[in-house]
Amino acid sequence: MKKTLKDIDVRGKKVLVRVDYNVPLDANLKITNDKRIAATLPTIQYLLDENAAIILMAHLGRPKGKNVPELSLEPVPARLSGLLGKSVKFVGGDCIDRQSKKAAADLKSGEILLLENLRFHPEEEGKNASGEKDKAAMDGFAKELASMGEVFVQDAFGTMHRSHASTAGIVKYVKDAAAGFLVEKELKFLGEALENPARPFLAILGGAKVSDKINVIENLLNKVDAIIIGGAMAYTFLKSQGVNTGTSLVEDDKLGLAAELLKKSKEKKVDFLLPVDHIITDKADFANKRVPCDAVVETTGGASISEKFMGVDIGPKSIKKFSEAVKSAKTIVWNGPLGVFEIDEFSKGTVEIAKLAAEATDKGAISVVGGGDSVAAVKKAGVDKRISHISTGGGASLEFLEGKELPGITALPDKK
Numbered sequence: 001m002k003k004t005l006k007d008i009d010v011r012g013k014k015v016l017v018r019v020d021y022n023v024p025l026d027a028n029l030k031i032t033n034d035k036r037i038a039a040t041l042p043t044i045q046y047l048l049d050e051n052a053a054i055i056l057m058a059h060l061g062r063p064k065g066k067n068v069p070e071l072s073l074e075p076v077p078a079r080l081s082g083l084l085g086k087s088v089k090f091v092g093g094d095c096i097d098r099q100s101k102k103a104a105a106d107l108k109s110g111e112i113l114l115l116e117n118l119r120f121h122p123e124e125e126g127k128n129a130s131g132e133k134d135k136a137a138m139d140g141f142a143k144e145l146a147s148m149g150e151v152f153v154q155d156a157f158g159t160m161h162r163s164h165a166s167t168a169g170i171v172k173y174v175k176d177a178a179a180g181f182l183v184e185k186e187l188k189f190l191g192e193a194l195e196n197p198a199r200p201f202l203a204i205l206g207g208a209k210v211s212d213k214i215n216v217i218e219n220l221l222n223k224v225d226a227i228i229i230g231g232a233m234a235y236t237f238l239k240s241q242g243v244n245t246g247t248s249l250v251e252d253d254k255l256g257l258a259a260e261l262l263k264k265s266k267e268k269k270v271d272f273l274l275p276v277d278h279i280i281t282d283k284a285d286f287a288n289k290r291v292p293c294d295a296v297v298e299t300t301g302g303a304s305i306s307e308k309f310m311g312v313d314i315g316p317k318s319i320k321k322f323s324e325a326v327k328s329a330k331t332i333v334w335n336g337p338l339g340v341f342e343i344d345e346f347s348k349g350t351v352e353i354a355k356l357a358a359e360a361t362d363k364g365a366i367s368v369v370g371g372g373d374s375v376a377a378v379k380k381a382g383v384d385k386r387i388s389h390i391s392t393g394g395g396a397s398l399e400f401l402e403g404k405e406l407p408g409i410t411a412l413p414d415k416k
């Protein structure tokens with residue numbers, strides 16, 4: 001167990017907090033979604049209550065070690081300030097330059113300072129000024145950041161799978177460190193689901209590609225009682241069993257692997273549920289999220305898809321089949337939509353299963369949804385508030401489900 005915020009003394013201290021403010025911006029550099037900022041409020045509020053001086057560190061986008069003005073964190077302080085009802089200082093420029101260091105040194109108890117984008121420095125991502133991997137450069141940068149505060153709080157779950165200066169590097173240069181409330185919540189839900197799940201434990205995996213989720217499936221096959229596969233991923237599995245998949249998105253180079261995973265699931269006695277019917281179309285304008293007016297949209301009678309048609313959602317028989325597993329599950333982990341849910345006509349499978357997952361949760365199951373698209377899908381179904389935990393880190397939660405160590409978590413000290 002890692003130390004969490006309440007395990008360390010932050011009272012009246014200068015506290016460095018790594019947060020995930022990698023928010024989407026429009027062409028006018030306006031924040032279009034502030035959920036990542038809102039997610040950090042509990043930790044910040046607790047630190048304010050403890051009379052700490054708070055130095056926030058974050059990154060935005062991929063500036064690749066250069067000062068890219070459009071990727072400045074400048075739009076963030078006003079939004080954070082609005083959500084918090086308290087002013088937030090920002091000096092911009094460079095996160096470890098004279099002005100930033102002075103602002104940090106002058107910061108008083110109960111005040112908040114946000115440093116400029118950490119990734120303007122190549123050292124944040126473990127590189128030197130020439131762009132080469134350089135651990136010493138990363139450590140040097142981590143030390144500079146650490147020198148601005150006394151203790152460190154890690155609350156940027158979305159970057160925990162990266163070994164960066166502000167994730168893995170900084171911890172050894174501060175007096176004490178701990179996971180913030182957001183990271184603590186992620187570890188509690190994802191960790192408990194994998195280590196100590198109430199059973200039956202069901203995984204629902206969807207999305208575009210099998211290749212993205214092979215390691216997740218392999219790891220989960222050792223843990224779950226049942227696994228539902230939907231989305232385009234399902235067609236690679238179906239084709240590997242000789243089922244016709246028409247023009248559906250299939251990864252032909254993964255057919256052998258899909259067959260192997262199906263075999264493994266039998267050996268491990270995991271119920272591996274694939275769609276038994278589909279919504280199909282001969283044309284879809286995925287880019288514009290539209291179905292052209294001359295497109296033919298049909299429901300298949302069975303698992304087979306005729307030539308010239310592609311599967312875009314699970315059909316009604318599949319919804320029925322999957323619903324039994326969802327209703328009886330006591331732990332549900334979901335990553336990836338079950339169809340092209342962005343197009344309303346093809347969102348029914350995802351929406352119906354999301355509603356069932358919410359109903360199961362109402363009756364006591366623990367449900368954890370991760371990955372940007374799955375979160376959007378659960379919102380589209382209007383049930384996001386009824387899911388036990390919505391993970392904030394797409395890549396990080398996938399790596400967690402793969403059973404990989406997350407460097408940002410590993411670096412944190414253990415509870416005594």
Ligand code: AMP
Nearest residue numbers: 207208209231232311312336339340373
């Ligand atoms: P991922 O990022 O791997 O979770 O994939 C999410 C994307 O998969 C979404 O944009 C979905 O539209 C897409 N997707 C889901 N089902 C299908 C399908 N049957 N055919 C094509 N794309 C799909």
